[in-house]
Amino acid sequence: MSQETRQGYRHAALLFDSDEDFLAQALPFLQAGLSAGEAGLVVCQEAHNDLLARALPDDAHVLVLPRDAVYTRAAHVGVTYERLVHRLLAEGARGTRLVSEPAYGSEPQAWETWADFESVSNVTLSALRLSSVCGYDVRRLSASMLHDVQRAHPHLLTEDGPVPSGAYVAPADLLGTSPPRPDPLEATPPSLDLEGITDRAGVARARGEVRAVVAAACPDTVVGEEFTGAVAEVVTNAFHYGGPPVHVRVWATSSRLLCTVTDQGSGADLLFAGYSRGDLDAERSGAGLWLARQTCDRLDAYRTPGGFTVRLSSAVPPAAPGAEGARARAGAPDGGARGARLRAAELLGRVD
Amino acid sequence: MWGVDGATTGPEWDGHLMLLHESAAERQAGVAAWVQRGLDLGEKVLYAEGPDEQEGSLITALEAHEVDVPTALRDGRLTLVPLAEFYPAEGQRLVVDRALAEGFPAVRMSVGVLGALTILSPRHHLSVEQRLEELVRSLPVSVLCQYARSSTRGPALRDAIGVHVPGIRETCFRTGESELGLVLQGEVDACNAEVLEAAVTAFTDVPPRVLSLDLAELTFIDAAACRALAQGSRGLRASGGRLLLVAPPPQVERTLCLLGLDDLPGFQVVGESP
Structure with missing residues (x-):
């Protein structure tokens, strides 16, 4: 499998029903990559980030990131992973392996958007040298959400590595056949x-x-x-x-x-x-x-x-306390332009 | 913005300007604001009506914008001159000197370029533009050159913008200058990205060095306009020069950074904090 990892995007779902189950599947997957010279990326909920970090050697080539920093918007997630993978490869990794737990919010629209992106990513990230494993806690998924996950991931992770997902549907067939549901x-x-x-x-x-x-x-x-x-x-x-x-x-x-x-x-x-x-x-x-x-x-x-x-x-995010302050700053007479202009004058003077 | 709906009459109407208009209404609003500015300052205003304008249309437009035309005409503060008189063989210096000799502190002159091109070749007209630029730099003179967007395209647009880099007055967008460099104001999108690109190209057509664009009053930029910034400055950046993008408002800075403009070699976003 490590051979394929170096060629392009591999995309598997990790379905778990306990922390132990999660660790038992995710850890061997990461370890196999590390021993083949690949870099690891871990972007899970905090408890699982800690579990994996503790289980891996201190000097392992693994980047652990808080998932809220990565899972902002679906289209943005792909861009973030592209950047991270390019960086790790530039640093000499022979491939990259990602264990993530997508954060998709609580609204039904947000789930639909995320599930669709899971499918789209099979095409849009196809050239990326990344083996990606998306963790889903089945205790928190409805039957239809579970079905969405199985249809969007070409593979399912097991303790023995990824196996093809029987329910997988090619993205163009899953998403391209009919207009989206009316909002x-x-x-x-x-x-x-x-x-x-x-x-x-x-x-x-x-x-x-x-x-x-x-x-x-x-x-x-x-x-x-x-x-x-x-x-x-x-x-x-x-x-x-x-x-x-x-x-x-x-x-x-x-x-x-x-x-x-x-x-x-x-x-x-x-x-x-x-x-x-x-x-x-x-x-x-x-x-x-x-x-x-x-x-x-x-x-x-x-x-x-x-x-x-x-x-x-x-x-629309709920109005955050403190937003008024930010607005007041943004409404400063020159919007902070004075400081920027002073710095620009320095830059112009220094090099001219 | 100076737009059709509410032109203001401040210092933005001084200097050597290019009124790039999309409609007769837009043209008249700009001209009216410009004339009013001159009258407010006690200047001598010379206007050459071209054959593309209906006779007396300026008067009508000015009156619609509440300029006191009869008084200005009577006092000689506003004068309509024939095209041939506006473009004498001896050059505009003659026209300016004559007006200053009448005792006016300053002179402003305006003409439609379509009209000008009925008596001048495009090349001759461009050289007149260059001489007007020298006049504006050396004497108390303001010039408003009216260009119709529909008939000013491609190389003609680039040439015209090249002699008015800090004086562009366009529907949603205008340029100015500060001691730091070129100032961009208003909104730039796919509709006026070509104008922005030509301005940046002309501004950065210098030996490689560090130049700055002040974006503090740029309220909107889209992907096409970001491309225009990149394309227009390509020569400068490729030859080792740098272009500073200074004080972009937050929404503009986000767009620049999302599109990776700040990652392109030769660009540097200079924001509020280092």
Whole structure:
């Protein structure tokens, strides 16, 4: 197996029902990699991070990270692992093995997004030299969630190593056959409904109006600005590459942000697109879709009777105490520009 | 933003400016704000109406924007000049000297480039632009050059931006200068990324060194505009120069970093804290 690890992405589920069970499967998997010159990555809940760290030798080539730092957004998780793997390989590892316990939040939408990404990653990370094992505590999974896990992972880990998962479904078959389920919010009146965007002024105006309704509903300025930016990328794309008129609808509640952008074009298959960043110095980078995926929780693209629709959503985090302070700082007269300008003057003076 | 809806009339209308307009309404709003600024400062305002403008359309537009036109005309503070008089063979220095001789503290002049191109070749016009730039740098002169976005494309757009790098006035985006370098303000996206790229290309077309873009008042940037920053500065960065991206607001900085602009050789984001 270590041979295959060095070639590309291997993706297995680790189903466990106790800490002992978890350790009994995860530890041999990591040890086999380490003895073959591979690096280990451990990104689990704290107790399991500790269990594995204690069971491995102190000088083992293993990076242990808190999972909350990695499991932010589905599309972001893939990027993080790409970076980590490239770093470990650059440091001389002959391959990389990951034991993780995905954190997917408590909302049903969040589970669906995560389960879909588990499937998508089989395609989008296929070139990554990583053998990834995703730990799931079966005591916390409903039957349908367990089914989702089995369908998304080509392999299941056992104490003897990975074996093929009989329930596995190829990502294009699992996700690509039908439009995503309508979001319940879509049945409610939208907070913003902009029809007939046909020119550049309309695109700029739409951006401003989306920003306003999102900011009114979402106290977290980072989440709100990112969502607005993601929508802006999609609207721009619809305007330039789809077909005007573009129709934008936004639902902004105290818990979720949802937006649909529909154009009259024939659309494109975006199921596996926009998961790798591309090079801004290159001729055409496809960076817009990548940026949109990174800055919202979920992005779906599908053909509808009315044209081609991209749907974006993000959860609105509860207002955190202390957010007022951050906002006040952000609202400082020059937004902190003075310090930056002084540093720039130094840099300009020092080298000129 | 100066936009159609609410143009302000501050110092942003001084200097050698390029009004890159997308519509007649946008053009008139910009011109009205610019004229008002000159009248507020007691300057002599010279305006050359081109054949692409309806006769008297300036007056109508100014009045719509509540500029007191009759008084300004009567006092000689606002003068409509024929194109040929605006572009005398001896150059604009003559026009400026004449106005200053009348006792005005400063002169501002505006013309539509489409009109100018009816009597000048594009090449001649570009050299006039370069001489206007010298005038603005050496005398109390402001110039507003009106370019229609629809007819200013490709190399023509790049040439025009090249002589107005810190004076671009576009629908959502404008440039300025500070002692540190070029200042970018407003919103840049796929619709005006070409303008941004041309400005950055012209700004960084110098021997390799360290230059800075002040982003403190850039309120939005998208992926296309980040690409424009990368492409426009490629020559500078490839030859060993560096471009500082100074004081980006948080949402702009996040976008720059997500797209990895700060990882590209030759870029350095200079934020609030080291």
